[in-house]
Amino acid sequence: MVSRGEDLVCQNSWLIMTGYCTTWPREGTWMSCSLIWPKLLTKLTTASYYTRSRPLAITGKMGVWIHAFLAGRLQAVTVDGHISEEAEVIGGMPQGSVLGPLLFLIHKGDIGERVRGSFLSFADGTSVSLPVTTAEEVPRLQQDLDTVYAWATTNNMSFNEEKLEMLRHGQKHNIKEATKLYTEGGQEISAQPHVKYLGVHISEDCSFHHHIAETVRKAKGMAGWVLRTFTTRETLTMLTLWKTLIQPLLDYCCQLWSPHKRGDIQLLEVVQRSFTRQIRGMRDLSYWDRLRELGLNSQQRRRDRYRIIYMWKILEGQVPNPAPFALQPYITESTGRKCLRQSLPTRAPERIKTLLASSLIHEVPKTFNALPKEVRSITGCPVGKFKSGGTSSYGRCQTNPQCWATLPDTGPPTPYRIKWT
Numbered sequence: 001m002v003s004r005g006e007d008l009v010c011q012n013s014w015l016i017m018t019g020y021c022t023t024w025p026r027e028g029t030w031m032s033c034s035l036i037w038p039k040l041l042t043k044l045t046t047a048s049y050y051t052r053s054r055p056l057a058i059t060g061k062m063g064v065w066i067h068a069f070l071a072g073r074l075q076a077v078t079v080d081g082h083i084s085e086e087a088e089v090i091g092g093m094p095q096g097s098v099l100g101p102l103l104f105l106i107h108k109g110d111i112g113e114r115v116r117g118s119f120l121s122f123a124d125g126t127s128v129s130l131p132v133t134t135a136e137e138v139p140r141l142q143q144d145l146d147t148v149y150a151w152a153t154t155n156n157m158s159f160n161e162e163k164l165e166m167l168r169h170g171q172k173h174n175i176k177e178a179t180k181l182y183t184e185g186g187q188e189i190s191a192q193p194h195v196k197y198l199g200v201h202i203s204e205d206c207s208f209h210h211h212i213a214e215t216v217r218k219a220k221g222m223a224g225w226v227l228r229t230f231t232t233r234e235t236l237t238m239l240t241l242w243k244t245l246i247q248p249l250l251d252y253c254c255q256l257w258s259p260h261k262r263g264d265i266q267l268l269e270v271v272q273r274s275f276t277r278q279i280r281g282m283r284d285l286s287y288w289d290r291l292r293e294l295g296l297n298s299q300q301r302r303r304d305r306y307r308i309i310y311m312w313k314i315l316e317g318q319v320p321n322p323a324p325f326a327l328q329p330y331i332t333e334s335t336g337r338k339c340l341r342q343s344l345p346t347r348a349p350e351r352i353k354t355l356l357a358s359s360l361i362h363e364v365p366k367t368f369n370a371l372p373k374e375v376r377s378i379t380g381c382p383v384g385k386f387k388s389g390g391t392s393s394y395g396r397c398q399t400n401p402q403c404w405a406t407l408p409d410t411g412p413p414t415p416y417r418i419k420w421t
Contacts, residue, residue, distance in 0.1 A: 056106065069099055111151050115144045125198055126159075135178045142181055149184040161185055167195045169206055200253050206355050208257035212264050219249045219271045233280040239294060242275055250299060255310040258303040260358040268299045304367055307360070311339060311368045312386050316379060323361040336373035339365040 058066065073089035093100030112119035117130035117140070128148060130141040152158055161183040168176050168191055181189045194203045194210045201211035226241050250268060259265050269287075276290045277283055291298060297305075313319045315329045315337070326342040342361060344353050356362055368376065378386050 066099065066103070069097075070103075107155070108157075111148065114147050114151075117141060117144050119144075122198060127197060132175055132179075135175050138175070138179050145181060153184075159184065161187055164189045165195050166191045167202065167204055169204055200257065208259070209264065211257050212259055212267060215249060215252075216267050216271060219246050220274075222246050222249060223271060223275050227275075227278060233278055235279055235281075235294065238275075238279045239296075242272075246271070246275065251302065251306070254303045255307050255364075256360060258307060258363075260363065265300055272296070272299055307364045308368050308371065309383065309387065311364045312378075313383060315339060318383065326361045327365070331377075336377040337379070338369045338376060341365040341369070 074086040075089050076086045077084045117128055120127045128144050132138055164183055166181055166189045194201050201214055203210050223246050273287045282290045314321050314327055321327055328340045329337050330340055331337045344356055
C-alpha cells in the first residue's frame with residue numbers, strides 16, 4: 001500500500017522534473033542520472049548527526065530528546081544461547097522509528113548545495129539532471145555527479161553503483177552518442193529507455209506509455225491473485241478487495257501521468273471492467289450499468305477529479321507549484337477564479353506540442369476552469385471543504401465522488417476491438 005504522504009511527495013518531485021523535461025527537448029537534450037542509497041539508515045552515525053544539526057539550532061527539550069534517543073545505546077548478540085559482551089552503538093537507527101527518517105533528512109540536507117544542475121532527492125532516491133545543447137556541456141553533468149560522490153565519501157555514505165541509471169531526452173542523437181557518465185568507481189553508467197524513480201516510470205521520449213503499461217500489468221496481476229485466492233463473489237467483499245488492493249495501483253500519482261490518448265485510457269478502464277464483471281449479479285449488465293449499480297466511477301473520472309483537487313492545492317499554495325510561470329490564478333467578478341492556461345509554442349515540433357498538450361500545466365487548467373464559479377472560487381479552507389464543494393449543491397456534484405454518480409459517466413468513444421460489457 002502507498003501512503004498519501006509518499007504519494008504527495010512523489011507527485012511534487014516528478015511534476016517539477018517533468019516540467020523541465022517537457023520544456024528543454026525543443027532546445028537541446030535533457031540528461032538525468034538516478035542514484036540509489038543502499039542501507040541508508042545504517043550509515044547515519046551519532047557524530048554526523050551532531051555536526052549536521054548544529055546549524056539548525058535544535059536545542060531545548062527537542063535537542064535533549066534526540067540526544068537521549070541516540071546516545072548510550074548498547075547491543076549484544078545471542079548465538080546458541082550464549083550472549084556476547086555489550087558494545088556501544090555508534091551508528092544506525094532502530095527499524096520503524098519515527099525519528100530515523102527525520103534524522104536522515106537532516107543528515108543529507110546539504111547534499112545538493114554545490115550541484116549546478118537540477119537536483120531532486122527523497123528517501124533513498126537521488127536524481128541529478130542538466131540541460132545540454134552541445135557535446136562540450138556533457139562534462140558539466142559529470143562534475144555534478146563527482147560533487148555528489150565527494151559529499152557521500154565525506155559523510156560516510158556510498159551509492160549503489162549497480163543501480164545507477166542514466167536517462168536522456170531529446171532528438172540530438174550526436175549528443176546522446178557522445179554521452180558517457182561514470183560512477184565513483186569508474187564504471188560507465190548505462191543509459192536506459194525507462195527509469196523508475198519513486199514509483200513512477202519516465203521514458204526517454206517524455207511520455208508515460210511504459211508506466212501505464214506497467215501499471216495495468218500490476219493491477220491485472222493483483223486482480224488475478226484476488227480472484228484465485230477468494231472464492232466469494234459477493235458485492236461487499238469484492239468491492240473491499242478492489243478498493244484495498246487494486247485501485248491504489250491505478251491511482252498512484254495519476255495526477256502526473258493521466259493519459260490523454262484513447263488507447264491508454266481504455267487499457268486502464270479494462271482492468272475495472274473485467275473485475276466488476278466477476279461480481280455476483282453483474283455479468284449480464286453493461287460496464288456503465290455495473291458502475292451505477294456498484295456506486296463506482298470510471299477510472300478516467302477518478303483521475304480528472306484527482307487532477308482538479310491537485311490544481312486547487314497548487315493555486316492555494318498547499319503544494320509546490322511545478323510551473324510557477326504557467327500555473328497562476330486570475331480572478332474576475334464575472335467568472336470568479338480561474339487558472340491561466342499557457343498557449344502551446346507555435347514553432348515547436350508537433351511531437352513537443354503533443355507532449356505539452358497532454359501535460360499537467362496545459363490539460364488540467366482546462367478541466368479546472370470548466371468547474372462552476374462557486375467551486376473554483378472556494379479558497380482559504382482545508383482541502384476537505386473543497387472536496388465537498390462548500391455549500392453549493394451543484395459544486396458537491398462536481399467534486400464529491402458520491403454526487404458524481406448522478407452525472408453522466410460514459411467515457412470516451414470506444415473502437416470496435418473493445419466491447420464495454
